[in-house]
Amino acid sequence: MKVRKAVIPAAGLGTRFLPATKALAKEMFPIIDKPTIQYIVEEAKKSGIEDILVVTGKGKRPIEDHFDSVPELEQNLEAKGKDELLRLVEETTDINLYFIRQSHPRGLGDAVLMAKDFVGDEPFAVMLGDDIMDDKVPLTKQLINRYEQTHASTLAVMKVPHDEVNKYGVIDPAAQTHPGLYDVKQFVEKPDVDKAPSDLAIIGRYLLTPEIFDMLETQKPGAGNEIQLTDAIDRLNKIQRVFAHEFKGQRYDVGYKFGYLKTSIEFGLAHPEVKADLTAYIKELAAKLK
Numbered sequence: 459m460k461v462r463k464a465v466i467p468a469a470g471l472g473t474r475f476l477p478a479t480k481a482l483a484k485e486m487f488p489i490i491d492k493p494t495i496q497y498i499v500e501e502a503k504k505s506g507i508e509d510i511l512v513v514t515g516k517g518k519r520p521i522e523d524h525f526d527s528v529p530e531l532e533q534n535l536e537a538k539g540k541d542e543l544l545r546l547v548e549e550t551t552d553i554n555l556y557f558i559r560q561s562h563p564r565g566l567g568d569a570v571l572m573a574k575d576f577v578g579d580e581p582f583a584v585m586l587g588d589d590i591m592d593d594k595v596p597l598t599k600q601l602i603n604r605y606e607q608t609h610a611s612t613l614a615v616m617k618v619p620h621d622e623v624n625k626y627g628v629i630d631p632a633a634q635t636h637p638g639l640y641d642v643k644q645f646v647e648k649p650d651v652d653k654a655p656s657d658l659a660i661i662g663r664y665l666l667t668p669e670i671f672d673m674l675e676t677q678k679p680g681a682g683n684e685i686q687l688t689d690a691i692d693r694l695n696k697i698q699r700v701f702a703h704e705f706k707g708q709r710y711d712v713g714y715k716f717g718y719l720k721t722s723i724e725f726g727l728a729h730p731e732v733k734a735d736l737t738a739y740i741k742e743l744a745a746k747l748k
């Protein structure tokens with residue numbers, strides 16, 4: 459069955475960015491001139507996804523507004539002949555987005571469970587907003603390609619420094635069935651550094667079969683007393699094979715301050731409007747820091 463749907467959980471409180479997130483959704487923080495969630499939506503579109511459900515919560519209305527049309531703005535840009543800006547603005551509305559509110563955030567697994575009716579009986583992608591991925595083939599498309607071969611759930615993983623494994627879901631890998639595709643013995647959410655089964659961490663892209671909802675409906679709270687998607691996937695793996703696909707591209711973690719700053723700088727260095735000035739500025743600054 460073709461993969462057409464994706465779910466973007468966006469109900470998190472954004473506590474790592476307080477006080478900025480008191481009244482501003484972290485998904486709307488820009489990297490140069492585009493909100494982070496737009497990068498995720500663009501990856502979905504490039505991967506052939508047709509319908510996206512965004513799971514939101516309090517204070518997340520600006521996300522809906524961002525992907526809606528603004529006729530006055532569009533008319534104004536058109537009248538002034540600002541065609542490139544008009545194209546950028548119009549592009550944001552070119553996708554089917556649906557929204558559902560999670561009134562009591564109880565963890566990632568619970569957020570994904572909100573998508574049960576939207577997803578129905580189809581395989582679907584889950585895309586977390588804290589990770590912007592860059593590769594020749596978009597990561598969600600890589601997972602879809604794997605699914606087309608195996609018809610099984612597949613998560614993206616990546617090697618992370620050993621002392622950081624406790625921030626992630628981690629896999630206990632078995633053999634590689636194809637290069638870069640692991641059979642998995644166990645999925646563990648946020649293990650202690652000295653107990654982690656490997657350094658292969660789950661990064662924010664998943665391709666799941668709809669049977670995950672049967673697991674989520676009966677999932678007990680796990681790490682942090684939250685309903686963990688990783689725990690439900692571990693149970694799913696006991697009745698259906700779940701694979702881990704190793705991502706070799708570039709991952710930008712915008713979910714913490716330093717990661718957000720680094721991503722802004724790197725994207726700035728590639729942005730036609732600011733790259734020359736930013737390069738000169740960084741060199742000047744580096745000379746001062748010596």
Ligand code: G1P
Pocket residue numbers: 566586588589625626627628647648659660661662686687688
């Ligand atoms: C979530 C998942 C975790 C995964 C991580 C990737 O954790 O629960 O398994 O490794 O995303 O970013 P969170 O970052 O929401 O704590």
